Amino acid sequence: xxxxxxxxxxxxxxxxxxxxxxxxxxxxxxxxxxxxxxxxxxxxxxxxxxxxxxxxxxxxxxxxxxxxxxxxxxxxxxxxxxxxxxxxxxxxxxxxxxxxxxxxxxxxxxxxxxxxxxxxxxxxxxxxxxxxxxxxxxxxxxxxxxxxxxxxxxxxxxxxxxxxxxxxxxxxxxxxxxxxxxxxxxxxxxxxxxxxxxxxxxxxxxxxxxxxxxxxxxxxxxxxxxxxxxxxxxxxxxxxxxxxxxxxxxxxxxxxxxxxxxxxxxxxxxxxxxxxxxxxxxxxxxxxxxxxxxxxxxxxxxxxxxxxxxxxxxxxxxxxxxxxxxxxxxxxxxxxxxxxxxxxxxxxxxxxxxxxxxxxxxxxxxxxxxxxxxx
Amino acid sequence: xxxxxxxxxxxxxxxxxxxxxxxxxxxxxxxxxxxxxxxxxxxxxxxxxxxxxxxxxxxxxxxxxxxxxxxxxxxxxxxxxxxxxxxxxxxxxxxxxxxxxxxxxxxxxxxxxxxxxxxxxxxxxxxxxxxxxxxxxxxxxxxxxxxxxxxxxxxxxxxxxxxxxxxxxxxxxxxxxxxxxxxxxxxxxxxxxxxxxxxxxxxxxxxxxxxxxxxxxxxxxxxxxxxxxxxxxxxxxxxxxxxxxxxxxxxxxxxxxxxxxxxxxxxxxxxxxxxxxxxxxxxxxxxxxxxxxxxxxxxxxxxxxxxxxxxxxxxxxxxxxxxxxxxxxxxxxxxxxxxxx
Ligand SMILES: Nc1nc2c(ncn2[C@@H]2O[C@H](COP(=O)(O)OP(=O)(O)OP(=O)(O)O)[C@@H](O)[C@H]2O)c(=O)[nH]1
Ligand SMILES: Nc1nc2c(ncn2[C@@H]2O[C@H](COP(=O)(O)OP(=O)(O)OP(=O)(O)O)[C@@H](O)[C@H]2O)c(=O)[nH]1
Ligand SMILES: [Mg+2]
Ligand SMILES: [Mg+2]
Numbered sequence: 001x002x003x004x005x006x007x008x009x010x011x012x013x014x015x016x017x018x019x020x021x022x023x024x025x026x027x028x029x030x031x032x033x034x035x036x037x038x039x040x041x042x043x044x045x046x047x048x049x050x051x052x053x054x055x056x057x058x059x060x061x062x063x064x065x066x067x068x069x070x071x072x073x074x075x076x077x078x079x080x081x082x083x084x085x086x087x088x089x090x091x092x093x094x095x096x097x098x099x100x101x102x103x104x105x106x107x108x109x110x111x112x113x114x115x116x117x118x119x120x121x122x123x124x125x126x127x128x129x130x131x132x133x134x135x136x137x138x139x140x141x142x143x144x145x146x147x148x149x150x151x152x153x154x155x156x157x158x159x160x161x162x163x164x165x166x167x168x169x170x171x172x173x174x175x176x177x178x179x180x181x182x183x184x185x186x187x188x189x190x191x192x193x194x195x196x197x198x199x200x201x202x203x204x205x206x207x208x209x210x211x212x213x214x215x216x217x218x219x220x221x222x223x224x225x226x227x228x229x230x231x232x233x234x235x236x237x238x239x240x241x242x243x244x245x246x247x248x249x250x251x252x253x254x255x256x257x258x259x260x261x262x263x264x265x266x267x268x269x270x271x272x273x274x275x276x277x278x279x280x281x282x283x284x285x286x287x288x289x290x291x292x293x294x295x296x297x298x299x300x301x302x303x304x305x306x307x308x309x310x311x312x313x314x315x316x317x318x319x320x321x322x323x324x325x326x327x328x329x330x331x332x333x334x335x336x337x338x339x340x341x342x343x344x345x346x347x348x349x350x351x352x353x354x355x356x357x358x359x360x361x362x363x364x365x366x367x368x369x370x371x372x373x374x375x
Numbered sequence: 376x377x378x379x380x381x382x383x384x385x386x387x388x389x390x391x392x393x394x395x396x397x398x399x400x401x402x403x404x405x406x407x408x409x410x411x412x413x414x415x416x417x418x419x420x421x422x423x424x425x426x427x428x429x430x431x432x433x434x435x436x437x438x439x440x441x442x443x444x445x446x447x448x449x450x451x452x453x454x455x456x457x458x459x460x461x462x463x464x465x466x467x468x469x470x471x472x473x474x475x476x477x478x479x480x481x482x483x484x485x486x487x488x489x490x491x492x493x494x495x496x497x498x499x500x501x502x503x504x505x506x507x508x509x510x511x512x513x514x515x516x517x518x519x520x521x522x523x524x525x526x527x528x529x530x531x532x533x534x535x536x537x538x539x540x541x542x543x544x545x546x547x548x549x550x551x552x553x554x555x556x557x558x559x560x561x562x563x564x565x566x567x568x569x570x571x572x573x574x575x576x577x578x579x580x581x582x583x584x585x586x587x588x589x590x591x592x593x594x595x596x597x598x599x600x601x602x603x604x605x606x607x608x609x610x611x612x613x614x615x616x617x618x619x620x621x622x623x624x625x626x627x628x629x630x631x632x633x634x635x636x637x638x639x640x641x642x643x644x645x646x647x648x649x650x651x652x653x654x655x656x657x658x659x660x661x662x663x664x665x666x667x668x669x670x671x672x673x674x675x676x677x678x679x680x681x682x683x684x685x686x687x688x689x690x691x692x693x694x695x696x697x698x699x700x701x702x703x704x705x706x707x708x709x710x711x712x713x714x715x716x
Contacts, residue, residue: 276627279620284642286616290609291580291647291663295600317644323624324638324653330624 055103056130056228061152063145064089064111066135067170067212072096072108074212075221075258081212100255101262101339101373102229104130115155126156130228131164138183138209139171146187150194153205165205166224167191173211184209215275222261222274231372235263238365242344243267245361248332249347252277256285256341277343280331284319284341316366317341334362336369383561386436386461390486391468392479393418393442396504399543400468401425401439404552404589407632409622410543421446422458429586429593429657432688433560447482451489459493464555466500469521472508476521484528491530499536500555501525507542514540549611549618553592563594566688570596573681577674580647583610583661584654588633590617593658601663613661617651643671652678655685 060068070084076098094108107125115122126132134152136145149167156163169187172180188207195205208220226232239251243265250273252261259278316335323330332344342362389397398416402408405427419441427435440450440458450458467486473479483501490497503521506514522538529536539551557563566584573596574582580601584593592610606612625635642649647663648671654660660678664670 272627276623279623283616283620286612287642287649288644290604290606290612291601291649292644293605295646315645317642319640319642321637321641322639324636330637 055097055105057105057107057128058130058224059107059109059125059132060135061109061113061132062111062135062168062170063137063148065140066111066137066145068111068135069094069108070212071133071135071168071170071210071217072106075217075260076106084212098258100257101337104225104228115152122159126160126163131166131224132156133166133168133224135168135170136187137171138169138175138180142183142187146190150191153191153195154198157204161204163204164224164227166220167205167207168210168217168220169207170210172209172216173213180209215271215278218259218278219271219274221258225260225262229262232263234372235369236266238368239263239265240267242361242365246344246358247347248344249273250277250345252343253336254278254281254341254343255339256281256335257339262340273345276331277345280319280321280333280343281341284317284333288317332358334366336366337373340369340373342366383432384434384436385463385559387438387464387466387555387559388458388462388490389437389439389466389468390447391442391502391504392470392473392482393444395442395468395470395473396543397442397468398423398439400502400504400541400548400552401437403543403548404591405437407588407621407625413543418443421449427588429556429560432562435556435559447486451485455489456493459489462490462494462497463559464498464500465490466502466555468502468504469525471503471505471517471521476524480524480528483525484530487528487530487532491532495531497532498558499529499532500551501536501538502541502551503538504541506540506547507544546608546611546615549591549614550608552589553611553614556586556589556591557594560593562688566685567594567596569681569685569688570594573677574598577662577664577677578670579662579664579674581661581663583613585614585617585651585659585661587636587653587657587659590614590621617659643668650675654678654682655688658685 060072062068067084069087069090070079070081072094073079073084073087074081076096090108090110092110096106096108098104098106114120115125132152134149136142136149153165156165167187169184175183184207191205206223208216208223210217210220229235235253239253242248243251248265250267250269251265252274253263254261254277259281261274261277316337317333318335319331319333321331330346332342332346334342336342342365389401391397396413398419399408399413402413402416403410405425419439421441423439423441425435425437425439427437429435438458440446465486467483469476469479469483487499490499501522503518506518509517518538518540525538526533526536537554539547539554541547541551560566570582570584573579579596580599581595581597581604583595585591586593591614595610597604621632621635624637625632628635636653637651638653640651643666645666648666648668649661649663650671651659651661652675662674662678664674
C-alpha cells in the first residue's frame with residue numbers, strides 16, 4: 001500500500017525468511033508487502049484489461065464529500081470510521097497500489113473532476129481499468145450526483161464500453177429502511193430510464209448499498225473485486241466441492257488484511273454469514289498479534305526447556321471454534337497463503353469427530369489453489 | 376435458601392451522579408449489552424439490585440443506586456444504615472464531562488462520610504468515566520488532576536482509594552472491573568497456586584482464568600518468555616475480544632448473548648498455540664503454549680483431568696448434590712431483552 005498520508009506502518013521486524021508462513025508473519029511482513037514487486041509478479045488477466053499488466057484499477061469517483069476517500073481509507077488502511085470526519089478534500093488523483101493475492105490499484109479522485117476537458121488524458125485513466133466505482137451520498141440531495149453519473153455512463157459507453165460501473169449508494173447508516181429502499185429505487189430507476197432513452201442496455205452497471213460503519217462496504221468491495229478475478233469460476237466450484245465433501249454450510253476465501261472475500265461457495269450468501277466470518281478473522285488476527293510476537297529477539301534466545309523438535313507448530317495458522325450448545329464445531333479458519341485464509345461455517349451435521357476428513361479436503365483445496373494463485 | 380450460606384456474599388455499591396454511566400457499565404459488564412445499546416437505558420429509580428455468582432463462592436450483591444438528588448438524599452438521610460451498612464466495596468463513578476466537578480466532589484464527600492460511619496473497612500474504587508470524550512492527548516493529565524482532588528476528599532480512605540480511567544467504548548472498562556473483582560474474590564491465592572501447578576505441568580507460557588458471563592479476568596499465571604510479552608494490556612484486550620465474539624455468535628445464531636458460549640476455541644500457528652476451554656461452571660481458561668502439537672494435546676488432556684479439582688473450589692462445602700440448580704447466578708434471566716426495561 002504505497003500511500004504516504006494515511007498508512008501507518010506496523011513496526012518493522014526482520015523475519016527469518018525460512019520461517020513458516022503464518023498469520024503472524026503475514027502481519028509482520030506488511031512493510032515488505034507494501035512494495036509491489038513488479039518484476040516477478042505473475043501476470044494476471046482480468047476480463048476487460050487492455051494493457052494486461054495484471055494490475056486492474058478501481059477508480060473511485062463521485063461528487064465532493066460523497067465518501068470516496070473515506071471508503072478507501074477504511075477498507076484499505078483500517079482507519080477507524082469515525083476518524084474519516086477529519087479527512088481533507090482530495091485535490092488530485094491519489095493512486096494507491098495494493099499488493100495482495102493479486103495486485104490492483106485504487107485511484108481516489110477529487111470530486112470535481114472534469115474528464116471532458118481536452119487537457120485530460122482519458123486514455124491514461126480509462127484505458128486500462130478494472131471497475132469504476134461511483135459513490136453517491138444517500139444522505140444528501142443526490143439529484144446532481146445521478147445526473148453526473150448518467151453523463152459519465154453515456155461517455156464511457158461511447159468511448160470505453162468495456163468498463164464495469166459499480167454504483168455505491170453510500171452512507172446508508174442512519175437511514176430508515178423505508179427511506180433507504182425508496183432512495184435506492186429512485187436512483188436505479190433514474191439511471192435505467194436514462195440508459196434506455198439513449199439506447200444503451202443496463203448491462204455493465206450494478207448497484208450496492210454501502211456504509212463505512214458496518215460490513216456493507218466490505219461486502220460491496222468483495223463483489224466488485226470478484227468480477228475482476230479471472231479465475232473466479234474455478235474458485236467458486238472448488239469451494240462448493242469443499243462444502244459438499246465436508247458438509248459445511250458456507251465457505252469463504254478471505255483476503256485477511258482487507259477482509260474482502262475474493263470467493264465463496266455457490267450457495268446463497270447472506271450478510272450474516274459474511275459478518276460472523278469477518279469477525280472471526282478479526283479474533284484470530286488479534287490473538288495472533290498478542291501471542292505471536294517475535295521471541296527470537298529476546299536476549300539469550302528462547303529459555304523454554306523443551307526438547308528439540310523439528311516439527312514445530314503448524315505450517316499454516318489454523319483455528320477452530322467448537323460450540324457448547326450445538327455440540328459440534330462451528331467455525332473453522334485455515335491460512336491458505338500469505339494473503340488468503342479459508343473460513344468455513346460448519347453445518348449442523350458437520351463432522352467434529354471427522355476432523356481428519358476436513359484436514360484432507362482442505363489440504364486438497366490448498367494444493368489446487370497454489371496452482372491458481374502461486375504466491 | 377440453604378445454598379446462600381456456602382456463598383460469600385459481598386455487597387457492592389455503585390454510586391455517582393445521575394447520568395454518570397453507572398447502569399451503562401453494569402449492563403455491559405454483567406448483562407451482555409453492547410456499548411451502543413446503553414443509550415436506551417432510563418435513569419435508575421432508587422436502587423436496582425443484582426446478584427452475580429462468581430468463581431470461588433463469590434456472590435456479588437450489586438446495588439446500582441440511582442443518582443438523582445432525591446434518591447441520594449434518601450440514601451443519606453432515611454436509609455443510611457440500610458444502604459451503607461455491610462459494604463465490601465464502593466464504586467463511585469465520576470463523569471469526566473461534568474460541568475460541576477466541585478459539586479460532584481462535595482456529593483462524593485457526603486457518601487464517603489456515610490460509608491466511613493457504617494462500613495469503615497470498605498474498599499473504595501473511583502472510576503473517572505467517559506474518558507472517550509476527552510482528546511487522547513489530554514486524558515492522562517486530566518485524569519491525574521481529577522484523581523488528586525477526589526483523593527483529598529476521601530477522608531480516612533485517602534491513600535487506599537484506587538482510581539481508574541474508564542469508557543464503555545474501549546477495554547478500559549474491563550481493566551477497572553477486573554481489579555475490582557480480583558479484590559472481591561475470597562480465595563484468589565488458592566486458585567492461583569492451583570493454576571501455578573497446572574501451568575507447570577502443561578508447559579504453558581501463560582494461562583488466564585476468565586469468568587464466563589462477564590469475560591472478566593479472574594487471575595493469570597505468566598511464565599518464561601511470555602513475561603516479556605510487549606502487549607501488557609492483553610488481559611483486558613482478550614476480555615473485550617471474547618465479549619465481541621460472544622455478541623457476533625449470538626447475532627448469527629439468533630440466540631441471546633448469554634447462551635452463545637463456545638466449548639473451545641483453538642488457534643495453532645508456527646509461533647504459539649492457544650486455546651480457550653471451559654474450566655468450571657463459571658470460568659473459562661485461556662492457555663498459551665509453545666508451538667508443539669504434543670504439548671497442545673497433552674495440555675488439553677491435563678486440563679480435563681484437573682476440572683473436578685477446580686470445580687470443588689466453586690462448591691466450597693464438600694457435599695453439594697446438584698450443580699444445576701443455581702438460582703440467582705449468571706443465567707439468562709438477566710439477559711438483554713428481559714433486563715432492558
Ligand atoms: N454517515 C456516514 N458518513 C460517511 C460515510 N462515508 C463517509 N462519510 C463522511 O463523509 C464525509 C466526506 O468524506 P470524504 O471521504 O472526504 O469524501 P470524498 O468523496 O473523498 O470528498 P472529496 O475528496 O472532496 O471529493 C466525511 O465527513 C465522512 O466522515 C458513511 O458510510 N456514513
Ligand atoms: N461517551 C460516553 N457516554 C457514556 C459512557 N457511559 C455511559 N454513557 C452515556 O451516559 C448516559 C447515562 O448513562 P446511565 O448509565 O443511564 O447513567 P446512570 O449513572 O445509571 O444514571 P442514573 O441511573 O440516573 O443514576 C447514557 O446515555 C450513556 O450513553 C461512556 O463511557 N462514554
Ligand atoms: Mg476525497
Ligand atoms: Mg442508572
